[in-house]
Amino acid sequence: MKNNNEAIAADNYKYIGTRSIRPDGFEKVTGRANYGADLSLPGMIWGKMLRSPHAHAMIKNIDTSRAEALAGVMAIVTYDDFPGVSSEIVAAGEGTEDLLDLARNLMADGKVLYHGHAILGVAAISKQIAEQALELIDIDYDILPAVLDVRDAMAKDAPILHQTMFTKGLSETPTTPSNVASVVELKKGDILAGFAQADIVIEREFYTPTVHQGYIEPHACTVRYDEHGQSMVWCSTQGHFDVRSTTAKLLHMSLSKLKVIASEIGGGFGGKTTVYLEPVALLMSKKTGRPVKMLMDRDEVFKASGPGSATRNWIKVGARNDGTITAMQGKLHYEAGAFKGSPARLGGMTAFTPYDVENMFVECFDVVVNKPKVAAYRAPGAPQAEYAAEMIISELAARLEIDPIDFRLQNVAKEGTKTIYGPKLKKVGLVECLEAAKNSPHYQQPLKDNQGRGVSSGFWFNIGGSSSVTLNMNRDGTGTIVEGSPDIGGSRASMQLMAAETLGIAADNFKTVVADTENIAHNDGTGGSRTTFATGMAVVEAAKDVIRQMKSRAASVWSVEVDTIDWVDGVAINIDSTEKLSAAEICATADRTGGQISGQGNINARGAGPSFAVHICDVEVDKETGKVDVVRYTAIQDAGKAIHPSYVEGQYQGGAAQGIGWALNEEYVYNDKGILQNPGFLDYRIPLASDLPMIETVIVEVPNPAHPFGVRGVGETGIIPPLAATAYAVSDAINAPITDLPCSPPNVLAVIQANS
């Protein structure tokens, strides 16, 4: 086994950087932690969705009479039960979505747009009866041809999904509806002049399939509607405040009348930043007066939650013989699924950002097809575009006979580099990551027969946003950190370490609570790699507030001015007299000095620091079967500062594993009618323990100047480099270009045969 504990950069923190035991660990290893499906209420009934068997069809008639006659069926809800929905942009995960699309995705409005599209919901006294009732509903469809690929969707005579959708972003206003929702152009410099300076130009089109986040916990909720009091939603979500605002908008409720409790969350990766069940379950509860539980089956998760976009991305890059890149161009086509809103633009913004190149031009197409509406998936949009760009970069390096890391270093983006989307990069750590990669033992290791190596950079912006934290000090000097960011990967532990470091009080004196929407002010969701950065900043603010109050109490006890009080290691010190009062002593007497002590940190965090990564992948290819094994893998990434190194490494390793799965195996398989063929973990094959080697990690720390401890987000970048690192390694091993993912055995064998 390799040493996983390499960290670059040194500092003098006492608690930050330690590998403390997570405070929610005991509950999670004993089965006591409660996830989305784990809450039951007295009198509770069950809801199930009826889903479309067709990819594209008009609904001519719905007959629910046989289902309603079944004993135990309590209610049926359809789109018409929404109290009137209009088009409005609402927050959703790392971006926004149109409320009208969201409603029509929750339940079809006269037309089904993908296999698995929800049509109506049935509530019954048991799950079994709800499922039986679905079989008794008769629907007449007028089946339409399905559009399953951006090429077909953009063809002149393509069947149109939405007659009301006209392409946005064109120079001339279109007069006919289109499946292209929008076109966005991003540019910098003069692309034609850039290519004119090049000695060598490579261009290719790359394909990436529809992939799913593959969280192990299906979507789940238990709800109770209360006309006069407080309605409640318990659900598995990355952002319960967003669930509240979206659901309240859809159902015309005020925010204060709807409480959303975030259960423990069994994975999300962006896929749990919107709603699929909650508003429908509330409608059922409203109709029946009973609490309602809804769980998605696994096949529903695949068919009808929000996967990541399939893409066709054309990339062209030119360089001089000395290794200077002169121009980078892309034409990116992202499937949005059935409703507009793919992350095509984010693809365009990220594709070339690891490079300091004068001339860049990207066109980004957001295209609807008859597949489920895409949702965020870890660095949404970036893996697909950066995959294509990094494949070309590696190929260029090989053609120029320059080491692929040296080639990247020669053209590297750094502080001051102007991005294609406008601003200049602030302090970033890509150079350090590339150097760490070059110096890694992995990169020095020679390859064996049938093996290949790939290297890839990765870039993601990260976001800040709204976070609110209350730090309640207890009478014994311990503290409760009340935050509102669902803990998806150990963030409670990081919050405690940051509170401990700020206050100088050992981390195990704190307990972190993820509060519901009633017990803390608004928090944006856990997404955009924002939690340790932004909510961490709010924790620091709350802790500083506590210190201010503690110092003021000590000053009043000693009848001195507050500026004569110092705060060292959790103790107030009178610098004139050397008198001391510990946090525990101040808390114990707080009622006598002005009441209980509670710190507040409500912020809109600015200055999120981009995180760059470099991955190295070695594969071995069985040339008889096309099977690819990853034999060695190293993930190097700039964390800014790793608050809890184990959970930072865990993000790198988990991102790498998801990216390896994307590169090697994962894909939605549709037949020509648009019916999903593999809605289960047996056939949609995410990596197993036996598929992977240990994933070596190097934590690079180039502090983010905007964060008190230098934190950058680390959650997302790690999924970007594996696609090109792995696919290029395959290409290197078989000595033939790879363009289409996944590098599954039949696909790789076809490339081998075509090139032999």
Next chain:
Amino acid sequence: MAKIHVSTTVNGDAVEFLCNPGETLLDILRNDLQLTGTKEGCGSGDCGACSITVDDRLVCSCLVLAVEAEGKAIGTIEGVADKDQLNVIQQKFLEHAALQCGICTPGLIVSVQALLKENPEPTEEEARYYLAGNLCRCTGYDKIIRAVLDAAETMRGAA
């Protein structure tokens, strides 16, 4: 349809329940016995989140009919710790940060316990293949495998 009466033991406790013939043991554990530590990830035996033991045999409880529990000894995650004393596997999962979201963790711990009972000294490869039926989407398995090998070593040392 008449329900069937089943007598069994769960984590050593004598338990009786009524079930429909088609009901899974997972549904009975979670919905009737309120033992929600056993998780449902797929319902088709592909993810291992619902791993339990039936007479010491590791199974996916979503693939076991509840009636099959008759007369058997069922072991779930709730029976792994001794009161509030974590067993070595649970402790090593925490020390190695071998969980992120934690939804696969109960099933994995039950599976690791079965692995180490069968093979107290697994190689990394043996551990990876034994646990190939337990999907984890967060960790990339690295820290899980380290926790398993460390737990095995600690348990051998204590034996």
